[in-house]
Amino acid sequence: MTNTIETAENEIIENQPILIAHDVSKWFGKFQVLRNANLQVKAGEVVVIMGPSGSGKSTFIRTFNALEPYQEGRITIDGIPLTEDIQNIDQIRRDVGMVFQQFNLFPHLTVLENVTLAPIQVRKFTKPQANEIARQLLDRVGILEQAQKYPGKLSGGQQQRVAIARALAMEPKIMLFDEPTSSLDPEMVREVLDVMRSLAKSGMTMLVVTHEVGFAREVADRVVFMDAGQVIEDTTPAEFFTQPKEARSKLFLSQIL
Amino acid sequence: MNTKITIKPVRWVQKNLFNTPYNTVLTILCVWVLWNILSSLFSWLSQSEWAVISENLRLFLVGRFPESQLWRMGAIALIPILIASTLVVRRSQAWNFVLIPLGLASITWLANGGFGLPLIRSSLWGGLFLTLFAAAISTALAFPLGLLLALGRRSELPVIRGISTIYIELVRGLPLIGILFMAQVMLPLVVPFRLDRLLRAILGLTFFNAAYLAENIRSGLQSLPLGQSEAARSLGLNSIQTLRFIILPQALRLVIPAIVGQFISLFKDTSLLALFALFELTGIARSILSQPQFIGRNGEVYLFIGLIYWMFCFGLSQFSKRLEVRSS
Ligand SMILES: Nc1ncnc2c1ncn2[C@@H]1O[C@H](COP(=O)(O)OP(=O)(O)OP(=O)(O)O)[C@@H](O)[C@H]1O
Ligand SMILES: [Mg+2]
Numbered sequence: 320m321t322n323t324i325e326t327a328e329n330e331i332i333e334n335q336p337i338l339i340a341h342d343v344s345k346w347f348g349k350f351q352v353l354r355n356a357n358l359q360v361k362a363g364e365v366v367v368i369m370g371p372s373g374s375g376k377s378t379f380i381r382t383f384n385a386l387e388p389y390q391e392g393r394i395t396i397d398g399i400p401l402t403e404d405i406q407n408i409d410q411i412r413r414d415v416g417m418v419f420q421q422f423n424l425f426p427h428l429t430v431l432e433n434v435t436l437a438p439i440q441v442r443k444f445t446k447p448q449a450n451e452i453a454r455q456l457l458d459r460v461g462i463l464e465q466a467q468k469y470p471g472k473l474s475g476g477q478q479q480r481v482a483i484a485r486a487l488a489m490e491p492k493i494m495l496f497d498e499p500t501s502s503l504d505p506e507m508v509r510e511v512l513d514v515m516r517s518l519a520k521s522g523m524t525m526l527v528v529t530h531e532v533g534f535a536r537e538v539a540d541r542v543v544f545m546d547a548g549q550v551i552e553d554t555t556p557a558e559f560f561t562q563p564k565e566a567r568s569k570l571f572l573s574q575i576l
Numbered sequence: 577m578n579t580k581i582t583i584k585p586v587r588w589v590q591k592n593l594f595n596t597p598y599n600t601v602l603t604i605l606c607v608w609v610l611w612n613i614l615s616s617l618f619s620w621l622s623q624s625e626w627a628v629i630s631e632n633l634r635l636f637l638v639g640r641f642p643e644s645q646l647w648r649m650g651a652i653a654l655i656p657i658l659i660a661s662t663l664v665v666r667r668s669q670a671w672n673f674v675l676i677p678l679g680l681a682s683i684t685w686l687a688n689g690g691f692g693l694p695l696i697r698s699s700l701w702g703g704l705f706l707t708l709f710a711a712a713i714s715t716a717l718a719f720p721l722g723l724l725l726a727l728g729r730r731s732e733l734p735v736i737r738g739i740s741t742i743y744i745e746l747v748r749g750l751p752l753i754g755i756l757f758m759a760q761v762m763l764p765l766v767v768p769f770r771l772d773r774l775l776r777a778i779l780g781l782t783f784f785n786a787a788y789l790a791e792n793i794r795s796g797l798q799s800l801p802l803g804q805s806e807a808a809r810s811l812g813l814n815s816i817q818t819l820r821f822i823i824l825p826q827a828l829r830l831v832i833p834a835i836v837g838q839f840i841s842l843f844k845d846t847s848l849l850a851l852f853a854l855f856e857l858t859g860i861a862r863s864i865l866s867q868p869q870f871i872g873r874n875g876e877v878y879l880f881i882g883l884i885y886w887m888f889c890f891g892l893s894q895f896s897k898r899l900e901v902r903s904s
């Protein structure tokens with residue numbers, strides 16, 4: 320008896336979206352960037368967000384770790400409502416990792432220190448504990464040999480992989496990627512996408528803003544298309560790339576494919 | 577063709593100094609002026625008496641600090657060296673917050689006395705020691721104040737931003753000498769206990785310097801990309817941790833040359849303290865020159881202290897250049 324109840328509960332929890340954005344609206348001054356944007360992501364899902372430049376993709380995912388405040392609607396992450404409550408924001412930032420287009424590594428810290436800083440200061444790990452975790456992660460993204468170097472000495476692809484390791488060191492439940500390969504030379508795009516692919520395979524919940532169609536087709540469970548601050552299409556990659564429903568999606572695809 | 581260009585001295589002079597009548601007149605004029613300057617310099621040097629320096633060397637260096645207590649100077653000089661080397665060996669930030677106040681406290685204790693050491697009134701302090709002491713202590717005090725003002729000016733709270741901005745702009749709009757007079761005259765009116773004349777002067781220098789340091793630090797803060805604090809916040813660091821581990825280490829490193837430059841100008845500005853009966857380098861020079869046996873030795877004395885000022889400032893600016901090269 321108890322067994323079946325537990326399974327049922329687990330199933331409910333598993334089917335609960337880990338991220339819910341409901342009718343989110345945001346203004347920069349008078350300019351409305353997000354217009355009732357909606358999105359639900361389940362644990363373990365990989366969602367690719369596409370859309371023309373200026374459509375609000377970055378702004379949208381940046382609301383999910385409170386880098387951008389929003390004015391209307393509601394966002395819930397792993398059951399915690401993202402409000403102005405500082406404690407909630409702190410908890411959500413621990414649960415949500417982010418990788419930026421410009422890497423944003425800390426240039427005055429070594430690669431290892433970049434990765435261990437937050438575990439030591441935020442999760443209160445001891446230095447040896449944090450170093451151990453950092454080494455495992457750096458190994459996983461293939462940069463262990465560079466641990467003692469400063470970020471400035473690394474190539475763009477290597478820096479971005481360090482940035483991924485740095486975010487993973489907080490053991491986040493969700494990872495946000497904002498055009499992680501857009502400022503990389505073509506030959507380095509692959510090494511970063513490979514890391515993201517294996518991260519997806521390991522079951523990480525991922526939200527990825529990218530123009531990499533190959534990655535979206537192969538890795539994404541869903542593709543979300545944004546235009547003018549709205550989510551206007553939310554479907555499987557197969558359907559999105561072969562038979563988009565909306566005129567604006569069609570126009571966009573005709574430009575990038 | 578690889579022709580070596582050799583210029584014969586005579587031809588060079590003809591071509592460059594006497595090629596037109598106008599140039600010829602100019603050349604003769606210059607030579608005449610130079611000759612006059614050099615000859616009067618030589619005649620001054622031949623009559624100069626440097627006994628005023630050698631006999632008063634101790635006054636120039638440490639003022640009237642009692643001879644039996646001079647070891648305390650050595651100890652004071654050791655403290656910054658000890659702190660600097662500890663900070664280099666243990667690259668941990670936490671030590672800054674312990675060692676620097678501790679160092680300041682022990683320097684003040686050694687200089688002033690008390691707790692077992694004989695008291696030495698600040699009127700006995702003087703010379704290069706006082707110059708360095710005033711410059712170093714007021715920089716050390718101005719630094720935290722300047723940092724707070726710089727952060728305050730960028731604060732989201734209008735009151736704090738307003739106060740910081742008004743302070744900075746007010747002080748930057750006043751001449752140092754005015755602030756020093758205000759510190760001498762007004763501080764005793766607002767502070768309930770008696771403040772030493774030297775302490776008032778040091779506070780005046782501190783208030784002045786803090787405003788400029790604040791602007792230097794603010795420019796460092798502003799030049800950091802926004803992505804740095806965004807990355808820190810997205811990792812879950814709170815705003816104080818972000819400031820302490822990400823923003824300040826980078827911003828302060830950027831403004832080290834400006835801060836050294838600030839220290840150089842402060843070092844020279846301490847000469848104004850002579851106006852308040854304090855016997856730092858310039859003050860002690862004036863007091864030596866007022867003694868009957870040294871009357872008229874202004875040239876020797878001012879040349880000597882000028883050389884000291886120059887050596888320190890030049891050394892510091894070379895040091896800061898080296899820092900700049902290393903950090904880039
Ligand atoms: N801080 C800001 N202040 C004012 N307007 C902003 C700000 N940040 C973004 N915007 C505007 O909001 C709109 C959406 O920006 P956003 O960066 O979210 O678009 P995006 O879809 O990520 O575009 P891209 O593909 O170019 O990165 C743009 O028109 C942009 O100019
Ligand atoms: Mg963007």
